Amino acid sequence: xxxxxxxxxxxxxxxxxxxxxxxxxxxxxxxxxxxxxxxxxxxxxxxxxxxxxxxxxxxxxxxxxxxxxxxxxxxxxxxxxxxxxxxxxxxxxxxxxxxxxxxxxxxxxxxxxxxxxxxxxxxxxxxxxxxxxxxxxxxxxxxxxxxxxxxxxxxxxxxxxxxxxxxxxxxxxxxxxxxxxxxxxxxxxxxxxxxxxxxxxxxxxxxxxxxxxxxxxxxxxxxxxxxxxxxxxxxxxxxxxxxxxxxxxxxxxxxxxxxxxxxxxxxxxxxxxxxxxxxxxxxxxxxxxxxxxxxxxxxxxxxxxxxxxxxxxxxxxxxxxxxxxxxxxxxxxxxxxxxxxxxxxxxxxxxxxxxxxxxxxxxx
Amino acid sequence: xxxxxxxxxxxxxxxxxxxxxxxxxxxxxxxxxxxxxxxxxxxxxxxxxxxxxxxxxxxxxxxxxxxxxxxxxxxxxxxxxxxxxxxxxxxxxxxxxxxxxxxxxxxxxxxxxxxxxxxxxxxxxxxxxxxxxxxxxxxxxxxxxxxxxxxxxxxxxxxxxxxxxxxxxxxxxxxxxxxxxxxxxxxxxxxxxxxxxxxxxxxxxxxxxxxxxxxxxxxxxxxxxxxxxxx
Numbered sequence: 380x381x382x383x384x385x386x387x388x389x390x391x392x393x394x395x396x397x398x399x400x401x402x403x404x405x406x407x408x409x410x411x412x413x414x415x416x417x418x419x420x421x422x423x424x425x426x427x428x429x430x431x432x433x434x435x436x437x438x439x440x441x442x443x444x445x446x447x448x449x450x451x452x453x454x455x456x457x458x459x460x461x462x463x464x465x466x467x468x469x470x471x472x473x474x475x476x477x478x479x480x481x482x483x484x485x486x487x488x489x490x491x492x493x494x495x496x497x498x499x500x501x502x503x504x505x506x507x508x509x510x511x512x513x514x515x516x517x518x519x520x521x522x523x524x525x526x527x528x529x530x531x532x533x534x535x536x537x538x539x540x541x542x543x544x545x546x547x548x549x550x551x552x553x554x555x556x557x558x559x560x561x562x563x564x565x566x567x568x569x570x571x572x573x574x575x576x577x578x579x580x581x582x583x584x585x586x587x588x589x590x591x592x593x594x595x596x597x598x599x600x601x602x603x604x605x606x607x608x609x610x611x612x613x614x615x616x617x618x619x620x621x622x623x624x625x626x627x628x629x630x631x632x633x634x635x636x637x638x639x640x641x642x643x644x645x646x647x648x649x650x651x652x653x654x655x656x657x658x659x660x661x662x663x664x665x666x667x668x669x670x671x672x673x674x675x676x677x678x679x680x681x682x683x684x685x686x687x688x689x690x691x692x693x694x695x696x697x698x699x700x701x702x703x704x705x706x707x708x709x710x711x712x713x714x715x716x717x718x719x720x721x722x723x724x725x726x727x728x729x730x731x732x733x734x735x736x737x738x739x740x741x742x743x
Numbered sequence: 744x745x746x747x748x749x750x751x752x753x754x755x756x757x758x759x760x761x762x763x764x765x766x767x768x769x770x771x772x773x774x775x776x777x778x779x780x781x782x783x784x785x786x787x788x789x790x791x792x793x794x795x796x797x798x799x800x801x802x803x804x805x806x807x808x809x810x811x812x813x814x815x816x817x818x819x820x821x822x823x824x825x826x827x828x829x830x831x832x833x834x835x836x837x838x839x840x841x842x843x844x845x846x847x848x849x850x851x852x853x854x855x856x857x858x859x860x861x862x863x864x865x866x867x868x869x870x871x872x873x874x875x876x877x878x879x880x881x882x883x884x885x886x887x888x889x890x891x892x893x894x895x896x897x898x899x900x901x902x903x904x905x906x907x908x909x910x911x912x913x914x915x916x917x918x919x920x921x922x923x924x925x926x927x928x929x930x931x932x933x934x935x936x937x938x939x940x941x942x943x944x945x946x947x948x949x950x951x952x953x954x955x956x957x958x959x960x961x962x963x964x965x966x967x968x969x970x971x972x973x974x
Contacts, residue, residue: 556851563849583965586937588944590955595962611955619940625831625965736941739900 394432394440401428402447406455418456422473425452429477433484441485445478521565525558532558568696571629575703580626582707586733587624589617589652589661596631604635606644612651619733620659626704627728631663633697634724638665658710658727666721675714675722701726749863750774752793754784754810755825756803764797767852773859781805785813793820795863797855798842800826800833808833808840815841821862823855835919835966844916861915876911877972878950878959885911890949902927903946906939910960910970919967943968 405428409421425448433441453463457470465471532551540548574580590613597609620627631650638648642665651662670678679702701724702712710727717723751773755761761777768775776791778784781802788796788810796814800807811822824837824845834845843865844858874886881892883899885908890897899907905927910918925933932938943962947954961969 559849586940588940591940591943591962592964594955594957595964597956598961613955619937623965628964734935734937736935736938739902 391437391439394436395443397436398432398440398444398447401432401444402451404428405448406451409452409456413456419473421456422452422477425449426477426480429481430484433481434488436485438482438485438489441481442478445481449474449477518565518569522562525562525565528558529555529562568633568700571700572696572703575700575707580707582623582626584621584623586619587622587627588619589613589627589659592624592628592631593650593652596628596635599628600632600635600639604639604648607639607642608645608647609635610647610649612649614653617652617659618654618730620728621731621733622708622728626707630701630704630726631661633701634663634726637697637724638663638667641665642667654730655727658729660725660727662723662725664717664721664723669716669720670714670722675716678714678724679712698724748772748774749794750776750791751859752776752778752784752788752791752796754778754781754787754796754802754807755799756780757799760799760825763852764855767856771856781807781810784810788814788818788820792818794866795821795823795859797823797825797859798837800824800837808837811837811840811842819866821866823858823862825850831965835921838917838919838966839921843913858916865913865916874911876907876970879952879973881950883907883950892949897949899946899949902942903949906942907946907970910968914970914972917963917967917969923967939968 432444649664705726712726778787822842824842876883883890951957
């Protein structure tokens with residue numbers, strides 16, 4: 380609230396400053412024109428200024444511009460010059476017209492702006508509605524399975540725990556834990572997408588090392604990547620990036636999970652990063668069957684699940700989150716087929732001049 | 744093991760969470776004191792003098808961070824914070840306010856117990872921490888300032904030693920970027936995170952078998968680093 384108010388005030392003052400500047404500029408131009416042109420043409424210059432101010436700013440600055448221009452025109456050019464008195468009645472008409480033009484244009488602009496805002500609001504509302512319904516559908520679809528497992532396994536434990544063998548009890552308890560974690564991941568993704576959608580995420584940039592982020596994400600995913608062979612190929616001189624490391628870790632995590640989910644166990648998943656001019660390209664490449672052209676284009680879109688339904692769970696949010704986060708960092712995401720089979724999911728991060736650490740003499 | 748059982752204070756408003764914590768700590772032989780509000784927790788910390796406190800960050804009355812501050816006014820007891828994933832920022836705040844470590848909800852009990860053990864170990868150790876660190880095939884002696892990998896001496900710079908010593912002082916626990924930067928490079932460099940990135944890479948290159956997948960010098964993304972040695 381306070382912020383938008385000060386913004387408004389600031390905008391306002393900018394408008395008035397422009398009004399003053401414009402009338403002063405017109406007076407200057409008028410002084411140049413005056414010896415050679417008719418007074419009517421000098422008035423036209425002022426009129427132009429009023430029109431421009433009315434188009435760019437609100438009503439207040441438009442009125443201010445009209446009044447200032449009329450006053451300046453009167454004082455500087457209309458005989459007797461150097462006074463506000465008017466000899467010829469026709470100039471009163473000039474003044475009236477200038478003021479009217481200013482008012483009419485500022486009103487027109489206002490109504491156009493209002494219409495545009497209303498239109499934009501409608502579009503946002505429709506989009507929000509679409510997201511909300513898809514979100515609800517996917518939540519109910521993807522949360523029901525883990526919930527069913529948790530209810531079933533935990534009730535078995537509660538009702539007939541003592542009749543189960545220790546191994547069975549442990550297996551049931553473990554499945555409750557695993558499903559709960561899976562569900563927590565789902566919910567976290569839904570929340571994250573919502574926060575990204577509503578702009579509630581603040582990108583907290585700091586210097587980060589991609590190899591560190593890769594290491595952290597592999598440690599975090601642990602078991603979920605255990606069935607695949609992850610090969611990390613990062614050049615030793617990869618520059619630091621200025622990013623929100625927590626968010627970029629999510630991007631890498633989602634890409635790796637996505638690859639693990641859609642490729643057979645035991646296959647290789649590669650993580651690469653390369654400098655390419657003023658950006659770094661990060662790639663997660665798997666040996667999946669290869670996506671169709673349509674899937675390649677749409678894979679990062681919200682709630683896209685790939686053509687094969689049901690193979691793995693996941694709400695199709697992971698890659699959409701990747702795209703949103705990378706976009707917030709000023710990078711791009713895309714997928715491409717790799718010659719010889721497989722898919723490369725890539726994203727870029729812009730590079731900035733990295734500061735250096737103080738040199739240590741004892742360093743070797 | 745004639746020592747009295749260590750007492751754990753749990754400041755948490757959710758009864759279901761207290762229930763499984765009580766069960767898990769009970770099985771491990773800890774004594775448990777429970778507080779359901781922040782105010783109560785600050786008082787219980789004073790009256791029960793537990794060996795360690797577990798504080799939920801989202802309490803109904805006062806902020807968990809406030810509870811940490813109040814305990815820190817008079818006690819160095821280890822404090823472990825329970826936080827939800829969305830509270831990245833408050834995790835750092837809690838650590839800066841004096842918490843020793845954190846666990847993100849939802850968590851497995853194993854993870855929490857490991858943190859508790861590390862924190863309790865830290866509390867009974869000498870203030871200088873451990874001076875001999877073993878990383879797989881590498882041994883670092885912080886006191887003599889030597890490092891040996893597979894029988895061959897490797898050189899660590901003074902800053903690398905200081906960084907390692909700081910992490911070792913909080914062995915098994917997270918140390919925030921700010922804390923490390925302030926201690927190793929000084930308060931004017933508290934925000935120069937890139938120093939850490941560069942020096943941690945050097946340390947990993949020298950000490951880890953696979954620097955990209957470190958097993959000892961662990962990254963807590965967005966928060967800090969944690970040194971873990973082979974148990």
